[in-house]
Amino acid sequence: MSPSSPPEHSVPRPLPGPFRGAVVIGGTHGLGRELALGARDRGLRTVVYGRSAAPLDDTDGLLARPLDLCDPQSVRSAPVDVPTPCYVLWVAGAFLKKTLAETTEDEVEQLTRLLLTGPVLFLRRLLAEAGGPVHLITIASSSSWKRRERETLYCGLKAAQAAFVRNLVPELTAAHPENRITLVNPGGLAVPDFHTGLALDFGAMMDPGRVAEIIWDIAAGQRRAFTEVQILRSREPGSEGTPEVSYGARLPETPDEPAPATTAGAASPHPIQHH
Numbered sequence: 560m561s562p563s564s565p566p567e568h569s570v571p572r573p574l575p576g577p578f579r580g581a582v583v584i585g586g587t588h589g590l591g592r593e594l595a596l597g598a599r600d601r602g603l604r605t606v607v608y609g610r611s612a613a614p615l616d617d618t619d620g621l622l623a624r625p626l627d628l629c630d631p632q633s634v635r636s637a638p639v640d641v642p643t644p645c646y647v648l649w650v651a652g653a654f655l656k657k658t659l660a661e662t663t664e665d666e667v668e669q670l671t672r673l674l675l676t677g678p679v680l681f682l683r684r685l686l687a688e689a690g691g692p693v694h695l696i697t698i699a700s701s702s703s704w705k706r707r708e709r710e711t712l713y714c715g716l717k718a719a720q721a722a723f724v725r726n727l728v729p730e731l732t733a734a735h736p737e738n739r740i741t742l743v744n745p746g747g748l749a750v751p752d753f754h755t756g757l758a759l760d761f762g763a764m765m766d767p768g769r770v771a772e773i774i775w776d777i778a779a780g781q782r783r784a785f786t787e788v789q790i791l792r793s794r795e796p797g798s799e800g801t802p803e804v805s806y807g808a809r810l811p812e813t814p815d816e817p818a819p820a821t822t823a824g825a826a827s828p829h830p831i832q833h834h
């Protein structure tokens with residue numbers, strides 16, 4: 560399907576299907592919080608996990624559960640009794656704008672735990688507890704396939720997240736025929752806390768509340784076991800930051816390379832290889 564501007568909806572409709580609950584890993588702030596509020600507004604009993612989720616805090620009708628994905632003990636012991644059947648949303652994340660040479664050993668360890676190993680280990684517990692049917696909605700990023708600079712580790716981990724859930728599809732559908740997975744690759748969101756320290760034009764980035772509405776509409780209409788969707792911001796003058804939705808995976812962009820030497824006799828930068 561080609562890129563298109565999604566329709567506006569103001570009043571959320573109840574979601575079709577058997578689901579009674581939603582569980583948002585990283586549902587305390589930003590896009591995760593908007594997704595959690597959208598789940599609540601659609602009549603789902605909604606649990607949010609995050610470091611800042613206070614136990615017994617029931618603000619806004621969300622059930623808050625503390626979880627630190629960078630702490631293996633927290634990942635092992637945070638309660639996973641959840642309302643079933645349920646949506647499970649993998650949203651938690653943080654950004655890192657550094658070259659690999661600038662990245663410390665501790666940053667490699669912590670970001671890998673936050674973006675990959677922590678959620679994978681937590682999902683392993685959560686999915687076993689939730690049984691089925693379950694609908695897993697994963698927020699990766701357009702950074703999983705776009706050419707970026709000084710985002711080596713972040714992009715690598717987002718690509719790993721996307722590859723992980725694509726390959727989880729046969730396992731989940733074998734476990735329960737009505738299980739579903741939605742893989743979402745958003746572009747830049749107007750979430751200043753995520754981009755701490757970077758001077759960005761947030762007026763040209765996507766509103767996380769609007770993106771959350773689009774994601775719930777896509778999930779509500781999904782009939783196939785797996786859907787991958789790109790939600791990218793328009794760069795058109797006058798509509799900068801408007802979300803544009805397109806379906807399917809994107810080929811990873813190739814990295815920029817220095818211009819090849821043109822001097823006669825210079826060695827080719829791309830020697831022909833035979834496989």
Ligand SMILES: NC(=O)c1ccc[n+]([C@@H]2O[C@H](COP(=O)([O-])OP(=O)(O)OC[C@H]3O[C@@H](n4cnc5c(N)ncnc54)[C@H](OP(=O)(O)O)[C@@H]3O)[C@@H](O)[C@H]2O)c1
Pocket residue numbers: 584585586587588589590591592608609610611612626627628629650651652653673698699700701744745746747748749750752753754
């Ligand atoms: N913002 C963008 O431009 C953008 C673009 C594409 C994709 N994304 C992806 O979208 C997702 C949400 O990002 P956002 O912009 O909404 O960022 P955000 O506002 O900073 O929210 C991040 C969420 O992750 C949780 N989190 C962070 N560290 C955690 C930890 N150690 N343990 C458990 N939870 C943790 C936070 O909760 P606590 O602070 O309570 O722990 C918070 O709920 C991320 O996966 C991000 O990679 C963002």
